[in-house]
Amino acid sequence: MLPEPDLPGHAERVVADLAARGTRELLAVALAGLAAGDRDVLLLIAWEQLTYQEAGRALGIPVGTVRSRLHRARARVREALAGTGSSTTVTEILSND
Numbered sequence: 259m260l261p262e263p264d265l266p267g268h269a270e271r272v273v274a275d276l277a278a279r280g281t282r283e284l285l286a287v288a289l290a291g292l293a294a295g296d297r298d299v300l301l302l303i304a305w306e307q308l309t310y311q312e313a314g315r316a317l318g319i320p321v322g323t324v325r326s327r328l329h330r331a332r333a334r335v336r337e338a339l340a341g342t343g344s345s346t347t348v349t350e351i352l353s354n355d
Contacts, residue, residue: 281339288338292331299324300331 289297295317302313303324314324 284339285335288335291338292334295319296327296331296334299327300335303328 289300292300298317299313302308302316303310308316310321310324310328314321317324319327
């Protein structure tokens with residue numbers, strides 16, 4: 259007889275889904291509060307998985323500017339989401355070095 263797979267129950271899935279929805283909303287608000295240049299760099303690096311050099315070329319800015327904008331954007335998003343219980347998700351989103 260095969261062992262039962264260790265799948266989360268319905269209650270765990272509902273809780274995880276609600277937490278994810280809340281995090282998405284908070285993240286959207288945090289991103290909307292960023293300066294356009296900071297947000298562009300963060301999205302290119304974190305979501306599009308571009309390198310610093312690729313993001314710089316895409317935006318027509320030096321790599322040093324990419325680094326400073328990314329640092330500022332990450333700090334502001336962390337600050338906006340501090341204390342929300344979303345730290346694991348935020349860490350995953352913001353840690354594409």
